[in-house]
Amino acid sequence: MMATPKYQAWPVITDADKQAVMAVLERGVLSGPLSPEVTALEREFADYLGVKYCLATNSGTAALHMALAALEIKPGDEVVVPAFTFVATAMAVLQQGATPIFADIELESFGLDPESFERAITPKTKAVIPVHLHGMPCDIEKINQIAKAHNISVIEDACQAPGATCQDQKVGTFGKLAAFSLQSSKNLACGEGGLLVTNDESCYKRAAQFRMFGENIEMGDKNAYDPKRPLDLKRSYDSVGIGYMYRMQELSAALARSQLKRLDDWNANGQRNAQILNEGLKDLPGWIAPKELDGRKSVYHKYRVQVSERDAVMAKLQEAGLEAVQWQTKILPAQTVFKNMGYSQDVYPNAQELIDKSFCLFSHTHPVWAQSVELCEHYVDVIRAAGQTCDSKSACA
Numbered sequence: 490m491m492a493t494p495k496y497q498a499w500p501v502i503t504d505a506d507k508q509a510v511m512a513v514l515e516r517g518v519l520s521g522p523l524s525p526e527v528t529a530l531e532r533e534f535a536d537y538l539g540v541k542y543c544l545a546t547n548s549g550t551a552a553l554h555m556a557l558a559a560l561e562i563k564p565g566d567e568v569v570v571p572a573f574t575f576v577a578t579a580m581a582v583l584q585q586g587a588t589p590i591f592a593d594i595e596l597e598s599f600g601l602d603p604e605s606f607e608r609a610i611t612p613k614t615k616a617v618i619p620v621h622l623h624g625m626p627c628d629i630e631k632i633n634q635i636a637k638a639h640n641i642s643v644i645e646d647a648c649q650a651p652g653a654t655c656q657d658q659k660v661g662t663f664g665k666l667a668a669f670s671l672q673s674s675k676n677l678a679c680g681e682g683g684l685l686v687t688n689d690e691s692c693y694k695r696a697a698q699f700r701m702f703g704e705n706i707e708m709g710d711k712n713a714y715d716p717k718r719p720l721d722l723k724r725s726y727d728s729v730g731i732g733y734m735y736r737m738q739e740l741s742a743a744l745a746r747s748q749l750k751r752l753d754d755w756n757a758n759g760q761r762n763a764q765i766l767n768e769g770l771k772d773l774p775g776w777i778a779p780k781e782l783d784g785r786k787s788v789y790h791k792y793r794v795q796v797s798e799r800d801a802v803m804a805k806l807q808e809a810g811l812e813a814v815q816w817q818t819k820i821l822p823a824q825t826v827f828k829n830m831g832y833s834q835d836v837y838p839n840a841q842e843l844i845d846k847s848f849c850l851f852s853h854t855h856p857v858w859a860q861s862v863e864l865c866e867h868y869v870d871v872i873r874a875a876g877q878t879c880d881s882k883s884a885c886a
């Protein structure tokens with residue numbers, strides 16, 4: 490077997506990225522409520538998605554929290570979230586003092602199962618947070634229909650899915666609000682950061698206030714940001730509600746703007762690599778490759794395969810020098826924080842099956858969309874060769 494071709498680390502930083510960041514340092518404006526890089530990023534990302542409003546934040550979790558606050562979710566309210574996702578989806582609900590209610594997922598899309606969502610609805614349900622996990626759009630159209638019938642607001646957790654589409658419409662534009670993450674492992678990365686988007690003006694205003702100490706910056710700082718005037722000249726310093734400090738800083742915004750220019754190219758690379766892997770794994774006994782369902786296009790934030798003897802298969806691939814990672818090790822209700830709150834762990838069979846019988850090829854550090862054709866073909870060769878040395882039942886034990 491040939492040696493493993495080189496892995497490409499993520500994020501890829503170009504000369505243009507470095508110049509964009511240096512320009513901020515030369516300008517000397519590093520922060521501020523209406524600072525130039527942040528406001529430009531907000532405009533550019535809103536245009537990229539085709540939405541009216543965008544607020545840059547210091548994390549995807551902050552964007553989720555702001556979305557819940559914008560909907561005026563309060564203690565006693567219930568918010569439905571999938572049992573398999575990154576913990577931040579449910580943690581943001583706790584941060585807002587509300588109650589996360591877990592529902593099961595679909596094995597094919599990794600996203601919230603619409604029927605399980607509908608069963609979880611009670612008179613207290615005020616919102617649902619479907620997640621486009623691993624860049625794969627969930628069944629957002631059906632989830633929207635159910636939510637509408639029950640007068641429930643939809644917040645899309647699109648943290649792993651910038652650029653993914655459903656019927657040619659970008660995810661993040663289906664719900665009332667949506668959150669994206671710009672943390673370094675994401676397809677659009679700036680270190681730490683997030684973006685909240687919406688078409689709803691009042692949600693946008695409430696979220697903006699929540700982002701900055703509960704201040705309504707339009708009251709005191711309505712005029713365009715002027716780097717030459719003192720930052721605190723016109724600020725009202727009048728908090729009208731509870732707020733946090735969730736603003737993004739200028740260096741991160743400059744890097745994100747520069748990276749946004751290449752997002753579609755990287756996503757296309759991910760699509761190409763996924764096709765190579767899908768094709769190579771499609772008739773391999775015992776393996777289920779990720780599948781894009783009816784009109785949905787993934788950006789392959791992760792390439793997750795389902796295979797019965799997961800631990801043995803992973804060990805074999807790792808022995809052969811291939812990166813193979815599990816990512817989440819427990820469904821959310823089984824994580825200690827939720828277990829201690831009394832959540833039951835036994836009623837999410839699909840989420841549990843995915844935890845027990847799947848893993849991801851490549852890693853956070855070297856994600857699938859950044860890799861070469863040669864490396865993806867090498868994965869296929871190694872996996873197929875390993876498959877020949879063991880049958881599908883015993884896998885590679």
Ligand SMILES: Cc1ncc(COP(=O)(O)O)c(C=O)c1O
Binds near residue numbers: 574620646
């Ligand atoms: C599905 C999902 N939701 C929310 C988040 C939170 O984003 P951040 O880490 O930027 O707060 C992440 C990030 O890892 C995520 O993967």
